[in-house]
Amino acid sequence: MGYAQRKVATTAAKLAHVSSQHLKALPTKHLSAGRSAGAPPAVFDAQSWAASQPPPRSTLAAFVHRIGLGNVVSSPDVIQQAVTHPSFVQLHTQQHPDQPLPATNASLATLGNSLLGLFATEYVNSSYPHLPTRVLKAAVSAHVGPTTCANLAREMGVTPILRWHRSSSASTQNSVLHADALASVPRALTALVYQYRSLRSARRFAEKFFFSRDVDMRSMIKFRDPKQTLLATVEKYGRERPVSRLLKETGRYSQSPVFVVGIYSGADQLGEGFGSSLKMAEYRAAEDSLLRLYLTRQPPHLLQLPSSTFPDAVGNVFDAVGTEGAYSPTSLGDSEVLYGSAGRAGIRVPGARSRVVEAEDSDLDIYV
Amino acid sequence: MKPRLSLSSPLRFTRSYATRLPERPPSRNPDPLLNNPYAVYKDLPENVTFIHRPPPTAPSPLSYTTLPASPLLQSSATPVDRPLPPSLWKDKGEKPRVSDEDIARIRQLRREDPQTWTRGRLAAEFNCTQWFVGKITSLKSADRKKVVAEVEKAHAANRDKWGERRKLNADIRKKRKEFW
Numbered sequence: 001m002g003y004a005q006r007k008v009a010t011t012a013a014k015l016a017h018v019s020s021q022h023l024k025a026l027p028t029k030h031l032s033a034g035r036s037a038g039a040p041p042a043v044f045d046a047q048s049w050a051a052s053q054p055p056p057r058s059t060l061a062a063f064v065h066r067i068g069l070g071n072v073v074s075s076p077d078v079i080q081q082a083v084t085h086p087s088f089v090q091l092h093t094q095q096h097p098d099q100p101l102p103a104t105n106a107s108l109a110t111l112g113n114s115l116l117g118l119f120a121t122e123y124v125n126s127s128y129p130h131l132p133t134r135v136l137k138a139a140v141s142a143h144v145g146p147t148t149c150a151n152l153a154r155e156m157g158v159t160p161i162l163r164w165h166r167s168s169s170a171s172t173q174n175s176v177l178h179a180d181a182l183a184s185v186p187r188a189l190t191a192l193v194y195q196y197r198s199l200r201s202a203r204r205f206a207e208k209f210f211f212s213r214d215v216d217m218r219s220m221i222k223f224r225d226p227k228q229t230l231l232a233t234v235e236k237y238g239r240e241r242p243v244s245r246l247l248k249e250t251g252r253y254s255q256s257p258v259f260v261v262g263i264y265s266g267a268d269q270l271g272e273g274f275g276s277s278l279k280m281a282e283y284r285a286a287e288d289s290l291l292r293l294y295l296t297r298q299p300p301h302l303l304q305l306p307s308s309t310f311p312d313a314v315g316n317v318f319d320a321v322g323t324e325g326a327y328s329p330t331s332l333g334d335s336e337v338l339y340g341s342a343g344r345a346g347i348r349v350p351g352a353r354s355r356v357v358e359a360e361d362s363d364l365d366i367y368v
Numbered sequence: 369m370k371p372r373l374s375l376s377s378p379l380r381f382t383r384s385y386a387t388r389l390p391e392r393p394p395s396r397n398p399d400p401l402l403n404n405p406y407a408v409y410k411d412l413p414e415n416v417t418f419i420h421r422p423p424p425t426a427p428s429p430l431s432y433t434t435l436p437a438s439p440l441l442q443s444s445a446t447p448v449d450r451p452l453p454p455s456l457w458k459d460k461g462e463k464p465r466v467s468d469e470d471i472a473r474i475r476q477l478r479r480e481d482p483q484t485w486t487r488g489r490l491a492a493e494f495n496c497t498q499w500f501v502g503k504i505t506s507l508k509s510a511d512r513k514k515v516v517a518e519v520e521k522a523h524a525a526n527r528d529k530w531g532e533r534r535k536l537n538a539d540i541r542k543k544r545k546e547f548w
Contacts, residue, residue, distance in 0.1 A: 129433065233440070234440065237440045239440060239445055240445065243455050244455065244457065245453040245454060245455050245456060246453055246454055246455075246456055261456060262453065264452060264453075265439065265440075265445065267445070267449070267452065268439035268445055268446055269439070270438065270439060270440065271438075278456055280545075282456060283548045284548060289438070292431050292436075292437040292438040293438040293440055293441065295429075295431055296431040296432065296433055296436045296437070296438065296441060297430075297431065297432055297433065298432070299433070302433075302434070
């Protein structure tokens, strides 16, 4: 190689995180030969060329062993497909127009996304049977959403081997964000585990990487009017009306008072809260009462997931042959109260635990 | 009568009655760590005692279905056997139920003339709460928006009369409420 070619190779190697020993093909040929006389001189873009180079097979092998799929996936080419975002195709055809199109992770990522959504939803729903629906959705996003997938990809070490391209054409409307490109990789890996093993194995993969992360559920729950919600919730459970009671106070009429208020239903204390005013303490007590209910969790060793009924044998859900796993469904929690809907005043939705069933309202037609 | 000292004595300025203390005595408050009803003591080997003292008003972050923290999930309500802490608000007592004829009358009046028969006036007339009147009646969306806009205009006119300090205090209270 001449000096200029060596210089190009080392510059490109620095950009592409690859060693210059691995760079066999250099770009000069397709730029110099075969150009028409009137065409402007081609400018070599080292960055694009470096980005279009495949990562060395040793990097892919190291990556797949690092995440524990060394014996699952048949060859590093499969992993190369999993780390290739669809936006890469355009870059590849620009740089290597004569080579076949690279395999991308588009369908793998879609399949993996569906699988992760399934696993996360059943996990969160079985763990927190009394969680409101909107919070359940937020929790599922927190566990397997795009941000989490992108962070997980960075932690796995996907950044140097990810193959993607930021913008498809001159316009920036179809641009791809780096985080979105990264997020496609863990989804694709989940789909690969399903393909090469089974649904149960894919769930184990999700449990290891996604459900082991700490998700703070308390911060996801915000209330518009916790007192009103608590009133409706307690009525649904058929208990006495909640009454706020002052447990402790100090510094009233001073610059920094502290009040501790508890909300009682009969003799049961539903929740407790402190504040610098009576209203603030009552608000927090109502929030605490509802959070104690919503964040009631199934202990991990007693968790029952519906996907356990699939046999733990190699093959997809249609072909796997084996004994079905045990699953005993837990009783459904009462759904959360819906308020603020003006048109439904007067329609009562009974809770499973409600005691008060008036004789004249036993006609089921009026229940929604 | 107490014997008085002669003026020539060197102790002429000694008072014979008890004086108040010149300094505030150091406050001797009982140690809250002792006699804590929530404290749990456990003896460990090597003469070590492990004392667990959770703050008495911290809500429990752990609630399991096997041992729920919310009494709503327990099978039945506990019976009231001891006096409970004082209620925050005065118990106004329940108002008598509004009869069906009165409910129909309320709806009719509100439909006919919402300007005269406001929620407040209907509540006073039929001895119920404004909230109840709002539950059984409702204006059409366009009318409601008009009324709300008028009320908001009146409130905004009042707010314009506020001085800087009042505005600032109101904003501070609004911001504090966000952190409740």
